[in-house]
Amino acid sequence: MYFFFDDNISFKKSGIEHAEIKRLKLFNEKQVPAKIITRQLALDLHDVTADAGISDDQFVNLFDFFQDAIHVKPRKLTIHDLKMPADAVLKPEKEPTKTDVYVGDQLVMIVGQKSETDDRIDWVQYSGFNGRPVRMVRYDSRGFAALEQFYSYGTQLVTEQILKPNGEVAIQRYTQPRGDGTIETSLHEVVNYHGQDYDFATFEDLTTFFLDELNLSTGKANVLICDRAYELAYAVQQMQTPIYTVMYLHNNHVNSGTDHMHSDFNYNYEYMLENRRRWDGIATLTPWQYDDFTERFGKVKPNVYMIPGAVTDQAILDRPHVKWTDRNPKSVIMVARLSDEKQQDILIKAWPKVLNAVPDATLDFWGYSNGDYDKYLAKLVDELNLNDDIVFHDYTKDIGAVYDKAQLLILPSRAEGLPLTLVEAQAHGLPIVASDIKYGPRDVVTDGKDGFLVESRNVDQLADRIIDLLSDPKKLAAFSENAYKDSWHYSADAIWKDWLPLIKDAEKNGQIPERIEVHA
């Protein structure tokens, strides 16, 4: 079994989650058993996985594992299914999602539903006679009470219980103030797991326990592909049971874009790289990254692989090409999180020059914002008087339609691993102008054939290349056809070849984990 290990997965996914989902699909096509595993508690998790097309058979969350809730048939649970105290009277609140439950003149419960239109129970708050909340019960979107929170004296959340669908307690979590007074989770206890209770001082320790138990539960030699280093490396390194562990680098692993031999490590990977000898393998995303990495660290201990994180669906590759006339003329897009390292600001600064040369060019940004970066960009747009020319859109699930309507994609990033947006855009026949940074753009874009590579942060050069293409529609259309052709580099069969060395090594080194503790 291959486990793809992530911290969390939510409706708004970053490239890492998209890469995992594509990878899962690839493994399914090649009939190699694989699962995505996550560790954060999220009560709408199965809405997210259902939405992403991940089946419950291929997904394990840490809490689900201990809650015996990996497979739960969703059922709609509304206020009418809730057990009410004897003689209860229901009174809707002004806010339409809330209903008060009275016994006599005493408020004993408040029931909150998901939204005005979704009457599934979201939470139930229980109060003492003086109105103070004593207990909050939150519901899993599949229709069972999953998280119970206890407040000391109505104000401070102190204790939590995570419940199984049958109401039994699976995990208890406790908070306490540290020496400096800040309050944090100070204990996790797995309750009655095979008849035994396990206390964990940290979430990392619980995560390791989960990984070991999951590993044991399959009874096979397993492989763990870790997709988040900063959050997850420690827990993987502490595992006691044999498993072939591979860290997947999703970005440039060093800070410098030029000096790969001496640069400090990217903070996300620093701890893991210092501890790299504890890992069986490291997967790089592109040949350039593979060369840089192996030149500095060697090819073994750990074994180094080159496996692009992007896979293009055969269905997309087989689609008829979008008619050039069906695309919005001179429509330029950028698809990426709004963030400092994606450098949307460079593109915005280049846009007045583009408009000067190509007055009918349009620019659309797609993606959710990291922190307040959207505000910074909005201010910049305002200062440059571009409010009528540039439009920001939030994250969209159906990005394929966006690609099919545009004529040019820009990615002016500072650092990358292998940007999915480039591979996706190319598969949709979009020419690309991208900064020639480590790593990715050079591996996707063939300069002068299906796009242009430009110097990072060079506003003039970026503007010139965009003007060059937009003012020559024939060239742009030709680049589009080349893009369609080049996108076959990321077909499932092409990428699977890159997986084979890892799979061979894992098979050679794999051991079936043995339980050292005999459960009573």
Add this chain to the structure above:
Amino acid sequence: MIYFLNQYIKALNSSVEHVEFKRLALFKHERVNAKIVTRDYDNLGHLNAATFGLNQDDVLNMYDYFQGTTDVTEKTTSVKTLKVPIRYQLHYGSDVTQAFDGGRLAFEIHHTPGRVGEIASVDHFDAFGHVVKRDLWDSRGFKSATQFLDFDGDPHTEILYHQDGTRALERFYEVTDDHRGKVLFNFHLINYRGNDYYFNTEDDLFTFFLDELNQQVKGQNVFIADRPVATDIPMLHMKTRAKKYLFFPILHAANPEDLVHSDLEPSYQEVFNHLDKLDGLITMTESQANQIRIRLKHQKGKGRNIKITVIPGAYVPNDRLKTQPVSPRQKANRVIYAGRLGADKGVDNLLRAFALVVPQVPDAVLDIRGFGDQAFLDSLHQLAAQLQIADHVELNGYTADIDPAYDAAKVFVSAAHQDAFPLAMVEALSHGLPVVAFDTNFGPKQIITDGVNGFLMAPGDLYGFAQQVIALLTKGRQLQDMGANAFNSAKDYDAKHIWKQWKTTGILNGGQRK
């Protein structure tokens, strides 16, 4: 069924409990169904009850009732019961066994007092070394509750389980308005007979419980409220019909010297306004009954004509009366006092009087039995040192089985200022010990015939008190004769006599209340 209502049975009990123990023994002897009902949650409650010879049939606890654990097959527990995962290293101890996860103390298993290696509670420690959770184990061998602790280490939430581990009740704590304490303020009774119930006070829950008990157990039920406030008020609030009696284990008024006119003891103020809801009052002495009758004449309302019955709190089983007391000639010069150790019991005066005895009887020893708060015990030690009788005074604490102490002593002494009925005096008589006591309210006059089975002294006459003790310790014949009289007088408290009193209450007739 007849229920004696109390709040708890502790390891150390007051006369309220001891009166109930004796009463229950009498009812069992007479083959009349009766139980002691307790209100408080206590995972060691059954262990405590067992030290007084009481079993699950004798004591019915409210939480046991709701937890479905009134009748449990007892099991012994040990660390093995917990199935501790092998990642924890155990450091065994007789009181506490600790479980370490590497260098971190993960949890502590507290062993049951007086039992070897059994589990009373398990404390779980967090990353910062605070106890955040405590599991409480019933002394009958199952996990019965979990407490979640706040940042001060006090419980903020408690979950009480059925025996199968499902939830029976939740209890929540609130900080008092003066911020000094934390009190239970919210109770959820879960899925009791298919319904959930919410209560704001333990009194409300107790009332609900008493009504349930009354409805679930067929036939005429009788409730006798023994513990003031905790049991009488909830009994008054019952919605269902039953026979309800108020028993006075203590004095009813604030001033023992003027029980007719002084303010009511605060514990009784509420219940005296609702006497019409009761079927009768029970006192342990005729004098207290008279004082209450006089007081009620001045009271308005329907309850003023309530029936008052007198039943001594003592009961001497026939077994004891068939056992000849140990001959005083075989005993050392030991003098005994047994009772709660508080200022109202005049224990300080007892020491002062005894200081007059020691010079005349150099080997005299005063054996003091009972519990009191530490500050008071310290003051007694200090006083004994000042009086230079420290070597002659033994503060031996509370013991469930006090018979050997009586059998080793020659005389029982008490300098109490007040009492509702000094149980220990009758116990002493039944072991053939003459009693020297002050003639205070209530009891000594009823129990002691001056010069026959003891001496009744004017309150405060320490010199006279000491002289009588000296006489009994030094005049062998007088001690022997009065000891024989004492033993004979204990027969007034045998089953035949006391049961006759119970029959006059009407409790046993099973009639409906008017």
